[in-house]
Amino acid sequence: MMDKALTISNVNKDRGKIRVLSDINLSLSPGERVALLGHNGAGKSTLIKSILGLTTFQSGEILIGAAKPGSARARAATTFLPEAVSFHPALTGREQLTLFARLAGEKADVAGLLDRVGLPEAMDRRIGTYSKGMRQRLGLAQVLLGKPEVALLDEPTSGLDPISRQDLYAIIDELAAQGTAVLIASHALTEVEARTDRIAILRKGAKVADDTLSNLADQAGLPIKLRIRAAENPDALAAQTGGTRINGASVELLCSPATKMQALRQVTALGDAVVDVDVTPPRLEDLYRHYSGEAVQ
Numbered sequence: 001m002m003d004k005a006l007t008i009s010n011v012n013k014d015r016g017k018i019r020v021l022s023d024i025n026l027s028l029s030p031g032e033r034v035a036l037l038g039h040n041g042a043g044k045s046t047l048i049k050s051i052l053g054l055t056t057f058q059s060g061e062i063l064i065g066a067a068k069p070g071s072a073r074a075r076a077a078t079t080f081l082p083e084a085v086s087f088h089p090a091l092t093g094r095e096q097l098t099l100f101a102r103l104a105g106e107k108a109d110v111a112g113l114l115d116r117v118g119l120p121e122a123m124d125r126r127i128g129t130y131s132k133g134m135r136q137r138l139g140l141a142q143v144l145l146g147k148p149e150v151a152l153l154d155e156p157t158s159g160l161d162p163i164s165r166q167d168l169y170a171i172i173d174e175l176a177a178q179g180t181a182v183l184i185a186s187h188a189l190t191e192v193e194a195r196t197d198r199i200a201i202l203r204k205g206a207k208v209a210d211d212t213l214s215n216l217a218d219q220a221g222l223p224i225k226l227r228i229r230a231a232e233n234p235d236a237l238a239a240q241t242g243g244t245r246i247n248g249a250s251v252e253l254l255c256s257p258a259t260k261m262q263a264l265r266q267v268t269a270l271g272d273a274v275v276d277v278d279v280t281p282p283r284l285e286d287l288y289r290h291y292s293g294e295a296v297q
């Protein structure tokens, strides 16, 4: 058995005179959930298309297990959910999924899958009558057909309501638990922060980060924020602690992981002058700003 479900090695791709993927290395183990982040135009979709064999690249290698992109073996092992899924509007959800299952040579429990993605009542309605979120759910049912080794999801939660987003990540967790490697291209930082194992960031076609959230935070050396609420006088508290008053009641102090406990002791020593304290480690949004080197769009 291959130990990597997906291996991308030194991939370069040019579009005309522009290098849109530059020496990309990225690998996913079975069951790993990896977020692929980057500004508009950073190269996320191009990388996904390269993995799918829908576009060629100048140099480097991509392997799905041991198979080349676009080969019958790679196509059987890979599933893809595009950002804007489109289906035949005249078919019902059940008919469309049955058709996909036949094409894939799968004996699938179509009704069970549609139930799983929250379309039990709509499965016998024409897809033309579905909302965007319902079409996205149907796309997910397609992703769940068979047992893909690699799932590529491009902005999977766009157009979904908050509960549907939770459902989607629960399904992604199930896919990962059955051994599927899941690559999720997304701009939804808060979601992927909580629901992926590793974060890869592209910037202008180059990979600028690829690690767990906590390792990226350590490497970036970004400060931890202590937000303390004053009992009465936030200005006095700011002067005493060297912090910055951020609203009518609270003061913010910055510290490093190494000085966090010392800072907390300093706050505790202030006694009744402080009524509350929140400790906030760097969030993915802060790390994203740091690694992508530009303001978040």
Ligand SMILES: Nc1ncnc2c1ncn2[C@@H]1O[C@H](COP(=O)(O)OP(=O)(O)OP(=O)(O)O)[C@@H](O)[C@H]1O
Residues within 6 Å of the ligand: 015, 020, 038, 039, 040, 041, 042, 043, 044, 045, 046, 047
């Ligand atoms: N069909 C195309 N022809 C020419 N250039 C293209 C084409 N598709 C993408 N590009 C260029 O390739 C670069 C990478 O685009 P890509 O769509 O991969 O970015 P992305 O990270 O997926 O962006 P977004 O977040 O907006 O979806 C951009 O400079 C884009 O203009």
